[in-house]
Amino acid sequence: MTSSDSLLDLAMKMPKTELHLHIEGTFEPEQMFAIAQRNRVALKYDSIDALKAAYQFENLQDFLDLYYQGMSVLLTEQDFYDLTMAYLKRVHEDNVVHVEIFFDPQGHLSRGVSFATQVTGIHNALADAQQQFGMSYRLIMSFLRHLDEASAFETLEQAKPYLEWIDGVGLDSSEVGHPPEKFANVFRACKALGLPVTAHAGEEGPPEYVWQALDVVGVDRIDHGNRALEDEDLIATIKHRGLTLTVCPLSNLKLCVVDTMVEHPIRAMLRLGLKATVNSDDPAYFGGYMNDNYAALVKDTQIGKEELYALACNAFTGSWLAPEDQAPHLATLKEMFAHVR
Ligand code: ADE
Numbered sequence: 112m113t114s115s116d117s118l119l120d121l122a123m124k125m126p127k128t129e130l131h132l133h134i135e136g137t138f139e140p141e142q143m144f145a146i147a148q149r150n151r152v153a154l155k156y157d158s159i160d161a162l163k164a165a166y167q168f169e170n171l172q173d174f175l176d177l178y179y180q181g182m183s184v185l186l187t188e189q190d191f192y193d194l195t196m197a198y199l200k201r202v203h204e205d206n207v208v209h210v211e212i213f214f215d216p217q218g219h220l221s222r223g224v225s226f227a228t229q230v231t232g233i234h235n236a237l238a239d240a241q242q243q244f245g246m247s248y249r250l251i252m253s254f255l256r257h258l259d260e261a262s263a264f265e266t267l268e269q270a271k272p273y274l275e276w277i278d279g280v281g282l283d284s285s286e287v288g289h290p291p292e293k294f295a296n297v298f299r300a301c302k303a304l305g306l307p308v309t310a311h312a313g314e315e316g317p318p319e320y321v322w323q324a325l326d327v328v329g330v331d332r333i334d335h336g337n338r339a340l341e342d343e344d345l346i347a348t349i350k351h352r353g354l355t356l357t358v359c360p361l362s363n364l365k366l367c368v369v370d371t372m373v374e375h376p377i378r379a380m381l382r383l384g385l386k387a388t389v390n391s392d393d394p395a396y397f398g399g400y401m402n403d404n405y406a407a408l409v410k411d412t413q414i415g416k417e418e419l420y421a422l423a424c425n426a427f428t429g430s431w432l433a434p435e436d437q438a439p440h441l442a443t444l445k446e447m448f449a450h451v452r
């Protein structure tokens with residue numbers, strides 16, 4: 112059996128892709144205070160330590176309350192650029208070679224920050240990181256599910272001049288009480304524009320919401336999906352359709368979706384034949400970036416080499432990269448894993 116030290120080393124060094132990452136969730140307290148000062152806006156917390164001390168969540172909503180407060184200091188294109196570039200630099204150190212990141216336009220439009228300001232800042236950072244680090248990317252616009260479908264439609268209208276920079280559409284925010292079917296029409300409109308679709312489902316919401324993501328929305332991917340494991344037919348359907356689950360171990364721990372990392376269901380997902388992947392969700396709030404998530408799994412779940420390999424490959428094959436662009440990364444993974452016993 113591969114020792115856990117060499118498995119950890121492999122996990123840290125292997126090429127990775129991140130498929131579930133909210134750019135606003137990468138807002139580190141230090142940067143948040145710096146940007147707040149630059150924009151002369153006040154934060155509710157009077158120090159970085161006081162803010163960090165508030166990062167104790169009992170559920171998704173506890174976190175979201177702080178997440179929306181934090182993002183409220185983002186005003187200019189430069190702010191969005193700096194936020195995105197800081198994340199990309201950080202995960203370049205973790206050997207992340209491809210990212211598919213969410214942003215929440217409605218969280219900024221509601222404060223008077225234009226779609227153009229947001230998307231230009233984020234896009235320019237992604238393009239610069241591609242130049243500087245050779246990192247490829249996709250940008251996913253996510254609808255806030257606690258708002259109504261009319262607001263999602265308005266957001267889609269705002270996005271239309273920038274569709275060249277938008278590679279897909281997602282659904283996030285408070286899950287319970289806001290089922291995917293609430294957004295059936297707007298997702299139909301997105302699909303008609305040729306946009307791939309993903310949705311948070313089964314993070315806190317019941318298996319019924321995952322069914323709706325599959326059958327009403329017709330998702331190409333499922334974000335989280337933990338509670339799908341409660342329904343055997345659902346597991347079989349996800350498996351049959353070959354859908355990727357973007358699983359977020361440290362997020363699940365911080366938001367009490369699981370009680371301990373030891374009990375995390377990601378290995379069970381693999382055993383059931385589901386295409387699980389590892390992602391960080393909102394790393395600034397949940398205590399870890401990509402490699403921290405892998406490290407937690409290696410240390411606490413007795414994950415084996417074959418499972419680690421499956422997780423790493425699933426992220427590339429589940430990405431929206433063209434197969435010919437996935438291939439070199441998959442070949443690197445094969446080569447690296449062949450050399451570790
Ligand atoms: N927005 C940012 N992170 C989220 C999460 N984990 N679930 C739902 N909405 C989110």
Ligand code: ZN
Binds near residue numbers: 131334
């Ligand atoms: Zn998420």
